[in-house]
Amino acid sequence: MRPRSMAKTKGSPRRSRCKRNRRRNKRARRPSREAEPTPTGPTGVHHIPDHLLELVLLRVGTPLALLRAASTCKRWCRLIFTDDATSPDHRFRRSLRAARVPGHYHVDGNNHVFVPDPLAADGFDRRQFSLDFLPAVPHGSLPWELADSRGGLLLFYRRDLVYYRMGRVWGGDTEYLHFPDMLVCDPLNRRCQGILYWEEMWPYQCLGLFLLDGAAADEPAAGGSSIAMSNFRVVAVTYESDVFEDDRGAPRACVFSSGSDGGWSMVESASGGDVPIPESRSISFAGRARSSFFWRMEHEGAVLALDDATIQFSLVTFPCTVVGMPEESSAFRVIGGDDDAVRVVRVMANNDLTVFRQLDSSGEWVVEKLVRLPEATSGLPEREETYFHGPAKIVATTTRHVLVTPQEETWIFSIDLETLEVDQAHERNRYAGAAYPFELPWPPALRADNRRRCSRMDLTV
Template structure:
């Protein structure tokens, strides 16, 4: 290997321009560009570079390994539970809030993050998850309550989107050009969506089981496929009420209502596992107002609990001498009533007569509220500082990071690099047993859905247990999981949804585990959190019975501020 050098480039005189350099040296240079925006400009510079960036195997993979992604900002959801009875429904799209600390010199105009390029949706689109620069959105319910759920994966900056047919839907027709999708959709052409349907084995029962399936566009055969191992993997999925707790490092977490055990779905491998969380250390209930998981600084799993208005963050610490055993220890502890004592408007808003609730949990901060929902404030995890005035605190729901797109998005070269994008979100789904979740209308979105795939999808869906499409039924809101909790007084929601199914969908992004999306399930999503932000969404189309009730629930955005 050593002598090779001499023969490779016989040229004695050095090259005088970049163009004379061999490809791999060009690659070496391009790998050192400082941001994806620079990379994109470089790609525009000349064909050779473009080919190197978008076509070279592994280039983007290497680039990502060397350069941290730049989070341009977050899309904020508006949690439907915030809407009060009788209020107008939420409509509109998620709100983009740019990162305040953009360490990159490429700050992109926020207007570029507008979602106005999405297909028409009367009530707007709600966000279910994000991964890298991709967002997973679903259509809010329209009019009455039923609606077809439509899922879309989009890349805001490149203004591209790709529709996804949900399982259960049928008749997608035909096929047209398979190639098309690869071509104009760039980064949006390769991702996976993981969807977890909850279904109720007994029509009137309270319990439901998660049933994951995966949609892939760019890989495999495309279309939806059920995960055979998913339901098992040696694990008996509980017939218990579960609440979606969040996503950390590429895994989705649910907490079971009884003892705090967490069911974990690894998005990449789509396998389930259990994690125990000591029930005795804290009591209290296990629902979305009191139990969340986050990544924390090091990306490791943390559990956020709200017990009697005390905010606690638990982390796992290795026990000495044992390989796997880790014990949960309290890493942060904050008494909210006291901590919030200095907040402006305290007299007016702040009672703490009842327990506080977690509205959204992020790696760096937790958004909380008194149960009266009179105000929202954030607790910065590093400093435990309590703040109200923050742009991000205006939106009572999860926020999903959006990174600047990678150049691959640029061209349609479907390089190997895009690998796996994956999104996940959860949503509830319709009640019926196999109810397949979202139903997607057969229609195909605009530019997307290539035909052939459609065919496949259909097959896939057929396989799904679900009921079929016809039901467009949207699942009941996710409220589900948590319905009962002491939580929202004003929201009356039916306690536990009987049979709805929730679904969690997630997108897996390209390579690694990214913090990606958060979860918010779209309306339909289940237990998970549900709706997002814009205005009212009635999101999810709730399923059956509860529909009406849900619908009735008011939804007006209260005016926080």
């Protein structure tokens, strides 16, 4: 039996544990010096912690309102526009992308109609996107035609009526586009800049005109796209016939750079050799994705691609299960997305609209979406039983929608690639031409209001 005096010894383990517990409890009750003190006066939105403020912002009603919220102050902008993909703030990106693309310009014959996105329809006045400020075309020229869009700029071209008619005679059903005069415009600020054709390129046929950012690919502007009226590039993709073979040729890229030191220049091939392609009438633009432009070539086992960073051409082979056999005339389109993946939309022989996606990890192509067009359109107004006996045709594509019509008659409907819902009543289905996205400039034009404590700023569009 242990003596009683040993339990009361100054250095006993039991007494030491008791003292340590008392000191630990006292420290727990003492407020931390590093903790932010509770305000003694009135509190406001600035006292809400980041993780709670994020939950509030996630409940903002529309993408447009979220974009305006990002312009309130630096803290809100940081929460919404974080570059960390692993951060929970990454959830904002899809909504902000929708807010920055309020709609598309649809081609309708000689007219160009701005069709707003449903999510942004209540936040914009259509008159802001009017093109009534475009300059009148000279006598003997056709109206301005929309060629491309990039950011908040649009690229137009016009054709000479005489050469247009000569091209129709020489090419039959194919409309040869020779190097035209061009126009870059900013609809929001109602500004234009004309670009004259380059005389050296006049004899060649044009396969496409495209707008690119003015800054170099390795020097991106802070905050997003660097394109502006003072800083843009135009790429004209032309076709040069082979002097030894009538039905073969090679692509050429001519680049116009804005600014006092800009102008036209020919981009030479880095490999020193030409990329062989068939005659121009068998080539059609297929779309863009992951900073590349693609052209489909009939009866060829490869697709022509142009890298918009290096301005170099190459031949890319897609699996025949994705784009069809070379001898087939099946149409397909290449589209991108918010995840930067490459996708191919194709209408199969049995009228299955199929979306293929290339996996980044393995490069394998997989079926991502599938819509059986005859069944999906059953019950829609003016739907005829004679439709879809032949493969349907793709009218236009965006990153979100595909416009399709039966081969038998022009009866356009759209398919939402996220929900796979078929819509025949939307305004965009009234236009059988191409659709070009219009993106609001970022950073937006901000107007400071010094009367607010938080230096709140309003987005002006």
